[in-house]
Amino acid sequence: MPRMAKLLLQLQAAADRRHGGGGLGLGLGPAVRRHPLTPRHTPAAAAGRFALFLLFLAAAATTLALALTMHRHGPDDPDAAAAPGASPRGDFAVVINTWKRYALLRRTVAHYAACAGVDAVHVVWSEPRPPPEPLRRGVLNCTRRGNVRFEINDADSLNNRFRPIPGLATDAVFSVDDDLIVPCSTLRFAFNVWQSAPSAMVGFVPRMHWLTDPRGSTEEYRYGSWWSVWWTGTYSIVLSKASFIHRQYLDLYTNKMLPSIRKYVDENRNCEDIAMSFLVANATGVPPIWVQGLIFEIGSSGISSLKGHSLQRSRCLNAFSAMYGHMPLVATTVKAVDSRRSWFW
Numbered sequence: 045m046p047r048m049a050k051l052l053l054q055l056q057a058a059a060d061r062r063h064g065g066g067g068l069g070l071g072l073g074p075a076v077r078r079h080p081l082t083p084r085h086t087p088a089a090a091a092g093r094f095a096l097f098l099l100f101l102a103a104a105a106t107t108l109a110l111a112l113t114m115h116r117h118g119p120d121d122p123d124a125a126a127a128p129g130a131s132p133r134g135d136f137a138v139v140i141n142t143w144k145r146y147a148l149l150r151r152t153v154a155h156y157a158a159c160a161g162v163d164a165v166h167v168v169w170s171e172p173r174p175p176p177e178p179l180r181r182g183v184l185n186c187t188r189r190g191n192v193r194f195e196i197n198d199a200d201s202l203n204n205r206f207r208p209i210p211g212l213a214t215d216a217v218f219s220v221d222d223d224l225i226v227p228c229s230t231l232r233f234a235f236n237v238w239q240s241a242p243s244a245m246v247g248f249v250p251r252m253h254w255l256t257d258p259r260g261s262t263e264e265y266r267y268g269s270w271w272s273v274w275w276t277g278t279y280s281i282v283l284s285k286a287s288f289i290h291r292q293y294l295d296l297y298t299n300k301m302l303p304s305i306r307k308y309v310d311e312n313r314n315c316e317d318i319a320m321s322f323l324v325a326n327a328t329g330v331p332p333i334w335v336q337g338l339i340f341e342i343g344s345s346g347i348s349s350l351k352g353h354s355l356q357r358s359r360c361l362n363a364f365s366a367m368y369g370h371m372p373l374v375a376t377t378v379k380a381v382d383s384r385r386s387w388f389w
């Protein structure tokens with residue numbers, strides 16, 4: 045019974061989160077595991093674990109009952125079912141940013157190309173040489189629908205990931221890294237969230253800008269990692285490595301945004317995602333939307349695990365807010381949850 049299996053996974057993930065465990069191999073994981081503030085084997089924690097276990101049994105029994113009832117009324121797999129009112133054909137494009145990881149790229153393209161609702165998969169290619177023929181054939185072969193395309197760029201720039209795409213047929217763009225797999229049903233749910241707020245950035249990886257000295261007079265900011273978001277439930281950024289954005293922001297980023305920001309991104313080889321968050325926040329005046337869902341990181345660690353990363357990210361926050369003349373990012377604690385998949389209400 046796949047539904048049960050999923051429930052177990054979910055509850056396990058919830059328990060892990062509560063107890064400072066990792067998020068099942070998410071990019072968020074390592075930081076979570078290292079958290080110093082959660083004692084893991086105190087009696088209170090053990091009691092908590094036991095209470096959770098009881099809840100878990102109760103929920104499992106309920107689900108079983110529910111599942112049996114539903115089976116009598118016909119199939120009801122949330123994975124297969126489109127949300128009410130969703131259109132059956134291509135609704136959004138997937139734009140995959142990649143860099144010299146061909147095996148990952150093949151897997152990722154094959155995954156997204158097969159998801160319902162995906163109109164086309166665009167691979168943003170910034171390597172000096174065009175895609176090698178075997179890769180090209182392999183990637184184009186992984187779908188029968190012929191909806192995969194390489195977007196070739198002359199220069200290697202992090203800004204390439206937001207270049208407007210010729211022939212883009214949808215308003216919604218799902219921007220994702222080549223090592224992130226978002227399950228199709230989760231992706232579909234996030235798309236539905238985006239449809240209800242198409243000018244917002246809607247994504248899975250939240251971050252926060254914190255005032256370094258909240259009571260001081262200077263406005264200096266510090267980049268808040270997953271940890272600080274987990275601890276406070278507050279965020280103001282969703283990273284573009286797994287986010288829906290409206291196509292109009294690609295044009296704004298590339299053609300209208302302050303050139304000094306794109307220049308900064310090129311020179312520092314970092315923070316294109318923060319730049320996009322600033323752009324959207326400044327244009328809308330509202331926060332992004334964090335969608336709850338498990339996503340899977342299939343590659344090894346990238347830039348974000350390098351030492352000094354968060355210092356660099358803090359510098360970007362301060363540089364960009366100086367260029368804007370104010371801090372456009374807006375914090376929130378709102379999170380979008382699929383009510384078909386939440387069991388405590």
Ligand SMILES: *[C@@H]1O[C@H](CO)[C@@H](O)[C@H](O)[C@H]1NC(C)=O
Nearest residue numbers: 178180181182183184185186
């Ligand atoms: C791609 O698919 C075609 C037709 O199915 C097949 O003949 C060809 O060998 C495949 N190429 C690769 C690289 O897998």
Ligand SMILES: *[C@@H]1O[C@H](CO)[C@@H](O)[C@H](O)[C@H]1NC(C)=O
Nearest residue numbers: 300301302323326327367368
């Ligand atoms: C921020 O938004 C305002 C209002 O829409 C706009 O006039 C301004 O140019 C934007 N700032 C930047 C730096 O893009």
